[in-house]
Amino acid sequence: xxESLSLLALQQYWWVIVSILASLLVFLFFVQxxxxxxxxxxxxxxxxxxxxxxxxxxxxxxxxxxxxxxxxFFASFPLFYSTSFGGAYWVWMLIxxxxxxxxxxxxxxxxxNNFLGQRTFEWFLIINGALGTILVGAAVSTFFTGxxxxxxxxxxxxxxxxxxxxxxxxxxxAHGLExxxxxxxxxxxxxxxxxxxxxxxxxxxNDIDDENIFARSKKQLLINTVPFLVFxxxxxxxxxxxxxxxxxxxxxxxxxxxxxxxxxxxxxxxxLQMPLVLIIFLVGVVxxxxxxxxxxxxxxxxGIWAAGLGTVLTVLSVFLIAGFNNTAYYxxxxxxxxxxxxxxxxxxxxxxxxxxxxxxxxxxxxxxxxYAWKSINNKKIDAREMEEETHAx
Amino acid sequence: xxxxxxTLIDWSRGQFALxxxxxxxxxxxxxxxxxxxxxxxxxxxxxxxxxxxxxTKFWATLFGINFAIGxxxxxxxxxxxxxxxxxxxxxxxxxxxxxxxxxxxxxxxxESTFIxxxxxxxxxxxxxxxxxxxxxxxxxxxxxxxxILVANAWMQNPVGMVFNPDTARxxxxxxxxxxxSPTAINKFLHTVTSGYVLSAVFVIGxxxxxxxxxxxxxxxxxxxxxxxxxxxxxxxxxxxxxxGSARQVAQVQPMKFAAMEALWDGQTNAPLVAIxxxxxxxPPKTEGQYQEKEFAFKIEIPNMLSFLAFLDPNAYIPxxxxxxNGYTDPRTGKREPSYSEKIALGKEAITxxxxxxxxxxxxxAEEAAIHKAKFDDPDWRNNTFKYFxxxxxxxxxxxxxxxxxxxxxxxxxxxxxLAGHFLALFIVMLIFSLKNRLEKMKWLLYVGIWSIPLxxxxxxxxxxxxELGRQPWVIQDLMPTLSAVSKIDASSVQITFxxxxxxxxxxxxxEIKIMLTQIKKGITGGH
Numbered sequence: 001x002x003e004s005l006s007l008l009a010l011q012q013y014w015w016v017i018v019s020i021l022a023s024l025l026v027f028l029f030f031v032q033x034x035x036x037x038x039x040x041x042x043x044x045x046x047x048x049x050x051x052x053x054x055x056x057x058x059x060x061x062x063x064x065x066x067x068x069x070x071x072x073f074f075a076s077f078p079l080f081y082s083t084s085f086g087g088a089y090w091v092w093m094l095i096x097x098x099x100x101x102x103x104x105x106x107x108x109x110x111x112x113n114n115f116l117g118q119r120t121f122e123w124f125l126i127i128n129g130a131l132g133t134i135l136v137g138a139a140v141s142t143f144f145t146g147x148x149x150x151x152x153x154x155x156x157x158x159x160x161x162x163x164x165x166x167x168x169x170x171x172x173x174a175h176g177l178e179x180x181x182x183x184x185x186x187x188x189x190x191x192x193x194x195x196x197x198x199x200x201x202x203x204x205x206n207d208i209d210d211e212n213i214f215a216r217s218k219k220q221l222l223i224n225t226v227p228f229l230v231f232x233x234x235x236x237x238x239x240x241x242x243x244x245x246x247x248x249x250x251x252x253x254x255x256x257x258x259x260x261x262x263x264x265x266x267x268x269x270x271x272l273q274m275p276l277v278l279i280i281f282l283v284g285v286v287x288x289x290x291x292x293x294x295x296x297x298x299x300x301x302x303g304i305w306a307a308g309l310g311t312v313l314t315v316l317s318v319f320l321i322a323g324f325n326n327t328a329y330y331x332x333x334x335x336x337x338x339x340x341x342x343x344x345x346x347x348x349x350x351x352x353x354x355x356x357x358x359x360x361x362x363x364x365x366x367x368x369x370x371y372a373w374k375s376i377n378n379k380k381i382d383a384r385e386m387e388e389e390t391h392a393x
Numbered sequence: 394x395x396x397x398x399x400t401l402i403d404w405s406r407g408q409f410a411l412x413x414x415x416x417x418x419x420x421x422x423x424x425x426x427x428x429x430x431x432x433x434x435x436x437x438x439x440x441x442x443x444x445x446x447x448x449t450k451f452w453a454t455l456f457g458i459n460f461a462i463g464x465x466x467x468x469x470x471x472x473x474x475x476x477x478x479x480x481x482x483x484x485x486x487x488x489x490x491x492x493x494x495x496x497x498x499x500x501x502x503x504e505s506t507f508i509x510x511x512x513x514x515x516x517x518x519x520x521x522x523x524x525x526x527x528x529x530x531x532x533x534x535x536x537x538x539x540x541i542l543v544a545n546a547w548m549q550n551p552v553g554m555v556f557n558p559d560t561a562r563x564x565x566x567x568x569x570x571x572x573x574s575p576t577a578i579n580k581f582l583h584t585v586t587s588g589y590v591l592s593a594v595f596v597i598g599x600x601x602x603x604x605x606x607x608x609x610x611x612x613x614x615x616x617x618x619x620x621x622x623x624x625x626x627x628x629x630x631x632x633x634x635x636x637g638s639a640r641q642v643a644q645v646q647p648m649k650f651a652a653m654e655a656l657w658d659g660q661t662n663a664p665l666v667a668i669x670x671x672x673x674x675x676p677p678k679t680e681g682q683y684q685e686k687e688f689a690f691k692i693e694i695p696n697m698l699s700f701l702a703f704l705d706p707n708a709y710i711p712x713x714x715x716x717x718n719g720y721t722d723p724r725t726g727k728r729e730p731s732y733s734e735k736i737a738l739g740k741e742a743i744t745x746x747x748x749x750x751x752x753x754x755x756x757x758a759e760e761a762a763i764h765k766a767k768f769d770d771p772d773w774r775n776n777t778f779k780y781f782x783x784x785x786x787x788x789x790x791x792x793x794x795x796x797x798x799x800x801x802x803x804x805x806x807x808x809x810x811l812a813g814h815f816l817a818l819f820i821v822m823l824i825f826s827l828k829n830r831l832e833k834m835k836w837l838l839y840v841g842i843w844s845i846p847l848x849x850x851x852x853x854x855x856x857x858x859x860e861l862g863r864q865p866w867v868i869q870d871l872m873p874t875l876s877a878v879s880k881i882d883a884s885s886v887q888i889t890f891x892x893x894x895x896x897x898x899x900x901x902x903x904e905i906k907i908m909l910t911q912i913k914k915g916i917t918g919g920h
Contacts, residue, residue, distance in 0.1 A: 057509060057513060060464075060505035060508070060509070061505065063464065063468070063505070064497065064501045064502055064505045066468075067468060067471060067497050067501055068494070068497030068498055068501065068502070070471055070472060070493075070497075071471065071490070071493040071494035071495075071496060071497040071498075072494045072497070072498075074471075074474070074475070074482065074486060074489075074490035074493055074494065075486075075490035075491045075493065075494035076490070076494075078482055078483055078486025078487060078490050078562075079483055079486075081474070081475040081479075081482045081483075081486060081490070082475060082479040082480065082481075082482035082483040082486065083479065084475070085472060085474075085475025085476045085479065085482070086475055086476055086477070086478075086479025086480075086482070086879035086880070086881070087479070087879075087880075089476055089879070089881050089885055090885065092472060092475070092476050093476060093889050093892075096468060096469050096472055096476075097892065097893075097896070099468050100465045100466070100468060100469060100893075100896060101465070101896070102465075103461055103462070103464040103465035103468070104461045104462050104465045104900055104903070104904075106461070107457055107458060107460075107461035108458070108461065108903055108904075108907060111458070111907045111910070111911070112907075112910050113906045113907060113909075113910040114903055114906065114907050115899070115902050115903035115906045115907075116899070116903055153483075153560075153561035153750065154561075154747065154750050154751070156480070156484070156561055156743075156746070156876070157743050157744070157746050157747035157750070158396060159396075159740060159743050159744075159784055159785055161396065162396050163396060164396060164880050165396065165397075165480065165785070165875070165876045166479060166480050166876075166878065166879060166880035167479070167480055167483055167561075168479055168480075168483070168879075168880070169880045170880070170881075173882075175881060175882075175885060254559070256559065256560070347486070347487045347490065347491075347564075348487050348557070348560075348564040348565065350564065350565050350566060350568075351487050351488070351490075351491055351564070351565045354491060354565070354568045355491055355494060355495075358491075358494070358495050358498060358499075359498075361498055361499060362498060365498060365499075365502045365503075368503075368506060369502065369506050372506045372507065372509070372510055372526070373506075373509075375510070375514070375517065375518050375522065376509065376510055376513055376514045376517040376518060378517075389513070390450070390515065391454075391457070391512040391513060
């Protein structure tokens with residue numbers, strides 16, 4: 001089935017899969033957003049317990065999606081894995097550190113004799129929530145703003161000279177931290193942070209049966225929506241007006257050798273030249289706003305579904321304009337021709353084909369996740385359940 | 394070696410070793426304890442006896458505490474391939490990335506979904522659904538082990554791929570060769586069964602403590618019964634798969650095999666060192682020369698090493714010196730090149746790649762075709778490109794191609810001797826368990842408790858042998874650590890090394906304290 005597809009079609013298929021995983025990850029960041037709100041929404045011990053347990057039953061999905069996103073990116077576009085992770089070392093290390101401390105925090109938080117104390121583990125959750133979302137957002141924004149790196153596969157043969165044998169080199173001392181100084185990167189990081197908090201508020205309103213938490217969540221919704229819109233619109237405004245990194249196809253030349261040049265309004269052009277992606281983007285934004293506004297002005301408790309779907313669609317469209325329509329998805333500002341495209345950074349046709357068969361498992365996985373959760377999540381979390389539950393965090 | 398930053402390489406290796414060893418403290422218990430819990434819950438569902446439900450929940454609590462820190466220490470490893478070994482990620486990412494992605498899609502989601510039912514579903518789903526979920530957690534955990542071990546085995550025995558000079562990397566040509574390579578099968582079975590043995594010892598040790606304290610006596614005895622049966626079966630598998638693994642090492646990593654036996658001179662009818670101590674190393678004879686270490690004391694089993702490696706007591710086993718200097722197998726007549734020859738061949742392979750890339754870049758199609766033809770020639774691939782990684786070394790640095798002989802030797806022997814101890818422990822425990830005399834055998838119960846640290850040591854020793862024994866290779870013969878590393882400052886890696894060392898140690902202390910508190914609460918004191 002997949003064997004009949006061209007290499008380019010497989011590369012596009014895998015870019016879509018990576019984009020879907022990324023968009024699901026941003027939706028699932030509601031866990032991170034919620035972690036930054038446990039003290040804002042939870043004023044009593046029981047309220048905080050309900051909040052933490054509500055998130056604690058979902059955190060592993062976010063975590064697993066992140067790990068799978070990393071694995072899928074590695075398998076499909078290994079040059080990105082090697083260039084970005086090996087280059088923007090500090091950004092990725094800080095992100096990883098934030099997820100390391102999250103993984104123990106739920107299980108150890110309320111266990112007796114836990115060495116660091118309950119508050120420390122709660123702060124682990126807060127650090128993860130803030131650092132994880134802002135840094136991932138800033139890192140994704142470099143897909144449009146670029147980074148200073150070079151890629152030269154000839155380095156591998158550098159056995160007689162004094163130069164490095166490493167193919168990818170970051171051409172700056174900050175190893176990724178410089179991304180935080182760019183206003184567009186920062187605006188996406190903060191937009192993701194506030195979006196994660198908004199999604200968390202909507203999730204709590206749907207998942208916890210407690211009047212106080214509901215009322216506080218509703219109040220916080222407006223407070224977080226304003227900065228979200230400011231940063232999101234700033235990011236989108238800068239994105240649509242900036243020069244982009246365009247790939248120049250050359251007849252008869254291997255796509256590995258295609259050149260990259262700057263093109264004014266490249267990302268606006270991508271939206272206009274791929275109207276379906278533009279529609280996905282607009283529908284996504286409308287759904288996010290519907291989920292938020294419907295909850296603020298109405299009595300809706302299920303805003304998480306509209307806002308969640310909207311988040312998935314919006315992020316998906318943003319990833320698609322980064323990689324499709326002859327665009328370099330991981331551009332180099334140091335050397336344009338070192339930029340990564342879905343054509344020059346992917347796995348071989350054989351591996352992409354083999355992995356495409358594996359991707360057929362995804363609907364099956366989603367189905368069992370849905371079924372399993374439906375069977376234990378048919379009732380909202382409340383104080384009574386927290387007192388009776390034998391495995392409460 | 395002026396183009397290699399050895400400080401960076403050493404710290405990068407140190408960080409990977411640190412994080413991998415920490416992760417491996419928690420994984421084996423996850424692999425085995427899930428099955429033990431699933432067996433206990435099966436007994437509960439079959440008999441309806443509430444006591445078994447309590448036992449299941451007690452062990453599940455300990456499992457949860459261990460699982461969380463296993464997840465925490467695991468995420469870093471996946472990303473370290475990119476952050477610290479970026480050249481590696483490109484050079485073999487086409488093959489290595491696939492198992493990692495499959496692990497996520499196939500195993501991690503299964504584990505994380507059904508673990509939620511295992512913990513939160515007791516009063517929400519039917520008994521049978523809950524039991525199914527518990528079994529699926531066990532299967533999911535072991536499936537994840539399968540994929541990462543397939544990836545690791547491929548690094549030790551790279552098969553199913555060819556080098557593509559256009560992309561300057563190895564590319565997969567047979568998924569099934571990668572998945573079903575004998576190295577992968579043996580590594581998977583040997584590693585997971587070691588996890589089962591560790592878990593069985595863990596259960597026995599904890600239950601022994603209960604018996605000594607005369608606490609939850611019935612529960613402890615039943616746990617020992619289940620664990621000792623599980624342990625005996627697992628140990629037998631462990632021995633069988635260990636034998637298979639050793640045979641694989643002898644064939645595809647002869648230097649690791651010679652190192653783990655500290656065999657300096659090759660011989661037919663090679664004996665196996667049952668117990669031995671190496672004397673202090675003699676100073677190297679010339680600069681860059683390896684340090685020879687002879688035995689101060691050893692007890693040998695005649696012909697055993699030859700038999701172990703090739704199922705033939707007369708088989709020839711090359712020693713460290715033979716592998717370095719080249720040798721001809723006296724029985725088959727097959728000649729193996731010396732390290733100097735391999736270095737020359739490796740340099741030829743690397744230079745051919747360089748010339749090809751330069752010819753392509755300058756548009757010289759004719760010259761490019763000449764070099765390309767070599768990469769398409771199976772003979773050249775098997776006799777020259779095969780030694781690509783040796784090309785990063787020189788005559789002066791070739792001692793770096795040897796693994797540490799004492800570390801390989803001692804880790805191997807420690808692992809084997811302790812494995813024998815655990816099998817004996819399971820058998821004795823089972824016998825006294827069936828005779829219902831466990832409470833009276835205080836010495837045995839103490840042995841049970843003290844076997845817990847021993848089983849962790851044995852488990853780590855196994856990985857130390859697997860990973861240090863193959864040095865300097867990241868990919869056997871194709872890529873040494875030298876050329877696999879990312880281009881970052883050594884100081885950055887030093888900082889992250891200490892960041893993770895302190896974090897993981899702190900979390901380990903928290904884990905042990907929580908675990909001990911839960912154990913002291915016992916089955917009746919907690920859930």
